[in-house]
Amino acid sequence: MKFDDKIPIYYQIKNYLYHEMMTGALKPGDKLPAVRQLAVDLTVNVNTVQRALGEMITEGILESQRGKGNFVTMNEQRITRLKEQLVMEQLERVYEQLHALNLTDEQIITSLKQYIAQRGQRDDQRVSD
Amino acid sequence: MKFDDKIPIYYQIKNYLYHEMMTGALKPGDKLPAVRQLAVDLTVNVNTVQRALGEMITEGILESQRGKGNFVTMNEQRITRLKEQLVMEQLERVYEQLHALNLTDEQIITSLKQYIAQRGQRDDQRVSD
DNA sequence: CCTAGTGTTCTATTTAACTATTACACTATA
DNA sequence: TATAGTGTAATAGTTAAATAGAACACTAGG
Numbered sequence: 001m002k003f004d005d006k007i008p009i010y011y012q013i014k015n016y017l018y019h020e021m022m023t024g025a026l027k028p029g030d031k032l033p034a035v036r037q038l039a040v041d042l043t044v045n046v047n048t049v050q051r052a053l054g055e056m057i058t059e060g061i062l063e064s065q066r067g068k069g070n071f072v073t074m075n076e077q078r079i080t081r082l083k084e085q086l087v088m089e090q091l092e093r094v095y096e097q098l099h100a101l102n103l104t105d106e107q108i109i110t111s112l113k114q115y116i117a118q119r120g121q122r123d124d125q126r127v128s129d
Numbered sequence: 130m131k132f133d134d135k136i137p138i139y140y141q142i143k144n145y146l147y148h149e150m151m152t153g154a155l156k157p158g159d160k161l162p163a164v165r166q167l168a169v170d171l172t173v174n175v176n177t178v179q180r181a182l183g184e185m186i187t188e189g190i191l192e193s194q195r196g197k198g199n200f201v202t203m204n205e206q207r208i209t210r211l212k213e214q215l216v217m218e219q220l221e222r223v224y225e226q227l228h229a230l231n232l233t234d235e236q237i238i239t240s241l242k243q244y245i246a247q248r249g250q251r252d253d254q255r256v257s258d
Numbered sequence: 259c260c261t262a263g264t265g266t267t268c269t270a271t272t273t274a275a276c277t278a279t280t281a282c283a284c285t286a287t288a
Numbered sequence: 289t290a291t292a293g294t295g296t297a298a299t300a301g302t303t304a305a306a307t308a309g310a311a312c313a314c315t316a317g318g
Binding site: 175195 | 274275276277278283284285286
Binding site: 112 | 240
């Protein structure tokens with residue numbers, strides 16, 4: 001896995017696992033790969049994986065069972081709330097950044113629409129999906 | 130100045146200066162505060178400031194004159210391109226992140242609109258501007 | 259009971275970022 | 289020419305993140 005060296009790896013691992021949960025690749029109750037296996041898959045050290053998982057366990061998103069494995073919480077509300085929170089964080093950040101670049105609310109929305117439209121064109125050229 | 134400890138300070142300083150240029154607080158040809166003064170203002174070390182400025186000089190956004198100071202480039206096209214690039218980076222990032230959270234193109238635009246609308250309400254309560 | 263698979267913890271080491279301090283190079287000006 | 293203000297560079301020390309390696313604790317199944 002490729003990492004952005006501007007951001008701590010354990011932090012990027014958390015985001016990776018969040019996304020796996022949001023897209024349904026990891027569902028409530030699912031068992032995660034073993035920490036040693038995750039470390040191999042992500043080409044990082046076990047301790048780095050453990051740090052990421054440790055925080056997610058503290059947050060109540062994951063549940064650890066010693067000797068068995070790490071599991072996604074069965075509490076679906078927690079996952080729903082997490083998704084809302086992650087979306088909100090992204091919106092806040094992009095809004096503040098673009099606002100700081102002196103774009104108006106209108107310009108922010110317009111530029112996003114344009115970006116998506118252009119991206120659509122670009123993707124259409126690759127696959128006529 | 131407050132920094133996000135997830136991101137290198139020199140990197141955040143670059144962004145800060147970018148924003149100063151985008152909002153017109155720093156115009157083409159303007160002289161920046163002395164590196165030592167910037168270090169005091171931002172409560173960081175001179176070397177950290179220097180690292181940020183050094184990269185911006187390499188990028189051609191700033192021009193350094195030994196003994197005189199650091200200046201914003203007179204080449205306005207470079208600044209225009211920089212702004213376009215910064216906006217595009219933000220759009221790309223938020224799009225990819227929200228897409229990874231399984232939102233459709235439509236949902237991405239809608240959620241941003243909603244966010245801005247809600248934010249507008251919130252701001253209206255504070256100041257009837 | 260033994261073993262394989264799992265999570266957990268610890269120590270030591272390396273590396274990048276940041277800091278602290280000092281020195282050097284150049285410019286303007288009194 | 290002396291001095292103050294500026295950028296530049298080098299050295300040394302600190303800290304957080306990441307790595308490497310080992311040991312410990314628990315579970316399941318033969």
